[in-house]
Amino acid sequence: MEIGSILIAIIAALVLWVYADFTLGRKKHLASAKTNTLPVRESNLAIFAEGPKLFEDLFSELKNAKEHIHILFYIVQDDKISQEFLSILKDRVKAGVEVRLMVDWVGNGLKRKTIQDLKAAGVEFAYSQMPKLPFLFYSSQVRNHRKITVIDGQTAYLGGFNIGKEYNNQDPKLSPWRDYHLKMTGEGVTDLQSEFLEDWQAAAKVNLLQNQAYFPSLEKGSSRQQLVPTEGLLLEDMMSDLINNANQSIFIGTPYFIPSKRVFELLRAAIKRGVSVTILVPLVSDHILVKEASHPYLRTLIKDGADVYQYLKGFYHAKVLVVDDSVCDVGTANFDKRSMFLNYELNCLIYDKEFIKKVKTILTEDLLNSRKATVEDFSPVSVLVSLKETTARTISYFL
Template identity: 35%
Template structure:
């Protein structure tokens, strides 16, 4: 018996040693920030063997070939316009008014880090109800004459997903160019055959970065989280909604769905079209499916009553800079009166956390609205942890009670706003492919803030005292989830 236990002990010791060596090799063979490195070492060492299964889902990065396909995509003809704008802004006399200085420097930031073209005189509509949004969007798709470009993290095989597919098949049969780019993980359960009839009718559909099956591509992170629709190069949609019945409030689990999406008419459409074409060309397998001639997709756009200046900013793991996070930091740091944020996932890194705390202690009215219910348990517990930490530093925390809050918005001083796909979390900053619209328009920002005020009526204020009254078990789950926050 003693010999048997000695053999078992040596086997277990060998497994532990191999596991530790494999953990070190796995974590350090790819470039990561310090927080993510320690988080993965914690998972791989404390949960032998099973930790590597978790890593297969959450830790593996896209291949160098996939990332190079994204990096190698040309920024199209807008790069020349951006260079001209850079020179114009650089040579302008320094504005005397502080607000104009903030405006100018923020524009230059995005020009520098993302070659983001500033488009003036856009007309922007705001949607918070999925039924209204998709009714308008589908009507415009039905009226399309030349091209329909669609990119979503999620397109489900459900009622609205089938409605969209049928509509796209009709347009393809009419000779309209239809291209659909979807994420294979976000569109879980949707097989390539879902688009077979669309392809037969002359349309195109492909998963992002050629991930054709979840059997071979089971990464939860490093996904295409963007939501882009461009119709005839004239009208575009961007925001937080995906294509699925739950986004129309048809899911008993989530109830009413509260999100924010934009319809844009104007030069801002070009930034979204440019991003779609780059993502599309990086993802298709057949050379015949590549978009080679760009000019037809950037027609002249005439806008009446357009007052919104905007820049579209994209970020993803293919680049060194966390561009949208830098944009969020910029908006937080230049605030002089208030910062109002909505995000379903509040898992900020140290830079965002410090900036929010500095703003709150400096007397800025910092408000953050999060959901009252989880859709991902660990993510929500980490969200609660950071919400509690910020509440203790003077930030007002609201939990939205009327269904699920999925909006990703930031409004600053009633003058600048951001709406898009990026949450205030590690995943959106570092791990996924995202796109946001940053807008310089006091009227539009005021409209978004009025929506925020209306949402407060359906919220509960989470004071430090209410957080303190939470159970010890709940607080433990929050603290444990926080340790994993760099990889959630």
Template identity: 30%
Template sequence: MNTSVLTAGIALLHLLGMFAAMHAVTHTRTPQGAIGWALGLLLLPYVTLLPYLYLGSSRFLGYHPGHAVAPPRAQPEVSPGAAPIAPACARFSAIGALQGRPFRSGHRLRLLIDGEAAFRVMLAAMAAAEHCLLVQFFIIHDDVLGRRLQQVLLQRAAAGVRVCVLFDGVGSHALPQHYIDTLRAGGVAIHRFATHRWRNRFQLNFRNHRKIVVVDGKRAFIGGLNVGDEYLGLKPPLAPWRDTQLELRGPAVADLQQLFADDWRWITGELPPLLPSPADGDASALVVASGPADPLETGSLFFTAAIHAARERVWLSTPYFVPDNAVRSALQLAVLRGVDVRVLIPARPDHRTVFLASTLHAHHAVRAGIRVFRYQPGFLHQKALLIDRDSAAIGSMNLDSRSFRLNFEVTALVVDTAFAGAVETMLGEDFSRSLAVTEAEYRDAPYLRRVAMHVARLFDPLL
């Protein structure tokens, strides 16, 4: 009897594995992923069925972002009282069409370098909110910085300001319930961004990696910083923590409000307050949003289009260098065009598997003529892109498949010579604190470490 039950159970698992393999072949985004899942589900369903349930979906179902359906061409938009759109925006017309929103003129921008300076400005801006405060982070910790944020939010709510807070359910899994309850008791509307609906219920891969703060519809902040003491450089061995945030004023703040509203409506069914975002400068900017609900692979296409637009230089800073074929080819073609291509990556790992895969990708990049550098003082977490002498992007997108396909992300692409000059100065200082990667890094590594790099690369679609 027991043998018959066991045999029937094994047969059922293999049958379920076969159906799951058929689903993987028809729905997985990459051929490598489809082959990997299909073989595992057919040969070892008792090992792979449960992981596939949690990790196998490639689309975030039911979510409809405002930029998901793009027109054939997104024309630049001049805001009332603003300077004309920068002519160089035309080089990035494909990115505007991909987003379904135009470049807008009339922006004032400021780089906020590293955590203490960035949070000093952001918390002061939040404390000055008079009408509405929208706050979204991938990670919020209940530590010194997290409690500083909590107090500002409670004070603003007590003053009658509408305060709406989103945090990612996976990224902030350690956030205690009493932190949330304290905010709700003080009048703050706070919610966990989760997969939420039954079709996505078991999926852990989809994460909202955006960091957005909007104050009264006039000032916005985006970038790489989350809320935690480690982002202030207070937690060895990764300290000091190198990161960058962008303060943005002008019409594109309305687009950031709309992105927050898309996420807020997904969770609550309601819209947060949306306030006017007047012109406040001369720079042209485009908000670039991406996510697993997009019909196209927006993150990868953004980097590919931006790199193809370069004629003089492409400087990239990313904590995770795991490019897909399209981005890798774009970087290689840029080198062949004579473009100065540099990639800045960490010298210290925060995730071992990603670091091993990044090391192998860095080796292949160096062999293709791409200059790769490792930042030495501490952990590099900033996500910055510099194109030629007039364009730069700051946001939350990493150069990996997770940001390309699995995370909700946001970046601001700015066309403005002065802002690009500020990014050049910042990255120039970072490169001066870095060491060039050579072929010897891979060649002289122990054999087993080289094998580990190649094994880690097999997981590129999930990194």
């Protein structure tokens, strides 16, 4: 009896600590979170939906770097494709190129020896978002989920891909991997460079933002776009505005559909006013409970009149939102509470209708490789599944 009472007391104290840590940590974070609005730029854009094609292009550009390479990924694994990537970085250092690599402290998969080898080769390395006191639990949940590559201040990439075998169609459980990643040249690269250097300053405690060598003069491109960096704030506002302003159609592609209450109700309201809502999610999952967390939302939206599709040809990891064929959002943020309220994310709003047509061509192909879902596809079929849904709903903030 005494042991049971002690265990209950310990669990209660732990729950109380986690609650207080998270609540106070978030309050402090929001008080200092960046809310800067970046300008609309004119840039040249290309989109990649397949890992092998992206890595071929990215690695080629890295090999041709002349002055500096700045890279941030949420994940860099320690496998064959990752070693090829890291070898390129070390080779560029030998050629006199400045190379900086930053990875998320939780998300990365690099071994200590690999990191030591990188540093010994001259690659400047930093962990982003290391947990810290006094709010250890909260800071461990705030991840830098951005993916940024800037080469010579002139060519840049951002989107959903990380570096690892699964992203290169070499994981039998998740292949082929479907994702969307942008390549950018033109004046918008300036903002990507700034975002990387701001994150580098936070992680490495080195301020390089005033170094004009990293900001060459850039010409305008053909597509109007606007970068939207968020950190546990503003993403819900951005998504809400896009949905609320929709008149004809909304397309959402995401691996994890766990919207906030506000965004969910705005989607329901859009359907009621006659807006066509289409949602594309994967059939298979790469994380525990994320499918179960999405089921109540998807059941309700299907009943309301939304079209929901499940991707069949591998794993769907893309993050895209298209409204009225006039604005397209591609970036790093998932359509879930973690991206909206915890993670550091980076999205790109695109206002060029010709480029949006290219995106829609990809979406059409992905829908052809999907099946239309019914309410029954997302309904509990056993007590275990019901229990998973309840558990997922309880911890949906952290999935």
